[in-house]
Amino acid sequence: MSDDPLPFLDGPWRLSMGLRRLEPDDWLRVDDAHDAQMRLRDRLLAERRAEVAAALPGSEAGCAETLALLLEFLPERFPERWTRDGQVMVDRRNGRRVALDGEPPLVIAGRLVQEDLCLMRKGPDGYELSAAVLCFPSHWRLAEKLGRPMAGIHAPVPAFGERLGPTVDRFMAGLDADRPVWRVNWSITETDELFLPGDRAQRAFDPAEPVGSGLFLRLERQTLRRLPQSGDILFTIHTSVRPLGDAIVRPDHAAALAARIREMPERMSRYKGFHLMGMPLLAWLDRLAAAQVRVAAPG
Template identity: 40%
Template sequence: MYQSQRIYLPFGDRTLTLGLKPLAIADWIEIDDQFVSYLQRKTELLKTNHSEVFASLPNTQIAQQEVLDLLLEHLSQQVPELYDRTSKTITVKATNQTWNIDQFEPLDLAGRLVQEDFCLMQPSDRGFILATASLCFPLRWRLLAKLGNPMMRIHQPVPDYSEQLGNPVDRLFDRLKVDRPVFRLNWSIVETPELYLGHQSHSSTNAVELTPDDLWIRVERQTLRRLAQSGWILFTIRTYRYPLMLLNDYPDSAIALSSIVQDLAPEMQLYKNLLPIREMLLTALEQILKRS
């Protein structure tokens, strides 16, 4: 029924770049054999930690509804067999969850239907600001700390962001066309397969206690598209995680990751939380390459 989880190993570019690629609308949302577990984890988080994973500024309802309408139309066209829709409800067949459409903020409901997270960026006199989001699977950042902020401030912790990416990102947001969505990939190495890492600013496990089997490749597939009616920018994040040992099957990617880890500036290694695990990671990659 579902296709296997896609494998994204974006270790080719060692510079801080946008790395944008054109996105076919049919490929906007990715549903795979992890569908049920992702939606179950979202349901848990939205029940127990709602204010951490959904937040909204005032006066965002129209743009939120535009996103939900866009998503429902997409799902009905691409994967109609996965959902049952009535005028008042939508049911996710695989999880047997039925949601009353009018009982949720539209973006909250959108986030419950697919594996992607959704962030809506609103134009303002400070540039585009994060106005509302359903963000169940953040990587070491808190939605409430970023809500209402422009892109430059949101990415303040990223080394060299303001010098290298700030202006290109602002230009992208200003010029993005409705009919020309784009996507990019971003990677990290983490010490857990847990999807929700909102409060994890650094490893909670002593690096000495870790083994290569504890390490996971975490990849974010990020899409950007301009909404036709509101003109806001919709940013989606689909999180993938793979055990590091997956690279036994992809020796070229192991070589690329080893090279980029060795070449990353210390401040970027610190930002990516690589310093505590750097030597173990490089040793593990060396062993993978010896076996290939």
Template identity: 40%
Template sequence: MPTFAHTPYDGSKKPFSIGLSPIPEERWLEPDERLLVELAEKDALLAEKRDVVFRAEPDTEASQREVLDAILAHLLARHPDRYRWDRDHILVDGSRSVPLSAAEPALATAARLVQDDLVLMRPGGAAGYRLVAAALCFPSAWSLAEKFGASLDGLHGNVPGYAEHLGVRMKRIFEGLKPGIIVERLNWSIYPDAELHHPESKERPRDWFGMDRSAFIRVERQTLRRMPASGDILFTIRVLVDPFGAFETHPDGRRLAAGLRAQLLALDPDQLRYKNLQDHRDLVAAELARIAGLSGP
């Protein structure tokens, strides 16, 4: 996948909005040139930090298997140049062998095949949809241990505007999503490093070592689809990270930097705090202005 594969800060999307768009099946999962590197990192996290990156309620086995089957069908049909059967394994890029073993939870096996994180949300009860299983190796500042079992409200309670505006709409979308429909949304954040595994709190201070190419734009590409047999909703999260320095070499980099700066400066205090940019907004905006050839902070 090229640099700046998804750019929700270019004016096409509005921050802190639901912003869901339907996509065709062929665009559901998007393996790129970092596939083997990121899958190796997932393997290490599943081995060394299992309780941090994987949780599942006992009655989710059938739903997990349904997810694995759906992902296998998609990858083998849509990306046959990168995925193929090898007896009881899936061979990825001709070199990585992923066993389809009943000894491992099916959702963990599915996570070893794709760069996306995988979260299962289950309907039921007064709380509505709950997080009942997840393989979450690359979180953007949230803890699976803290959020496991949480409802939609619990997962998004600290998102500015969720309780007032977004919550009711989100619940309606979850309830109305039909099998066979896939929807996508994008959001962005700014980090001082390119690490994918960020399970710490959003409120943890971030160290900034100067803005000379030391900041990174982190985009989350999220999709939702309902599993037809279980009725659960699969939430996929793909993280893409680009350094600010790439704005300076990309043909459209100045426009993209200007778009990110405009969205950053439009955030209100609560939104800045949520993105942990309240102390660094002007520093980041000034660097983006320099890249974009603009004046001002």
């Protein structure tokens, strides 16, 4: 799990971009899940390539620029792990070797990092998803989003079009190459699987099931940066998942998460699945939050 602050601690729930300035050295992450995630990425690219990788004509320059950027960044930022040996990138920690030829550039790039890579290219209706290596989708399919503008990509998100869509379009149009940004998206899921291309499972959560082990906190650390040569925007997604009981151990964190869930409009709550898991989840969070009150109360 990332060391970034939990996003639901920031105050009342609101539909916003929640962007922060990105420090150049903090662009991409390597965490304890690195080796396991890279094995899964390699397997998905071998067995389900059509589902996890795609590129439209016209995206070639941005894809090549993305790979070139990674080949410069990784050995410089993580010299203890990455080194280049001719046309091969070598992971010093585990001996894994990634050939730098023989596959499309963005696919090669997707074998080098834990992050999913999505390339946004300017089109007639704003920035469109022109290419991606998407191994860890959270309830969306690459084939259904490829070539669509931001409004189309986020159409299932309640109120996105009327409340956030114009803001996102203006931001994308004005993003400077020297001012990358990041944000964190969060969700509660019923599985720790990373590859979730289908719709959210519509099943009622069993109140008898232990919430702390039966539900998971999924965090997506997302970055956006304009590629200076092609002008495309590279969107990266670093995904981490852990049991909710491991992620939420402090009473004040439990209270904050419960508050954010209760503050969501009904449409957003249903979109995130809280209409199914909400009652047992909130009861568990309230019990954990109440522990702080008991400790603080006079004896």
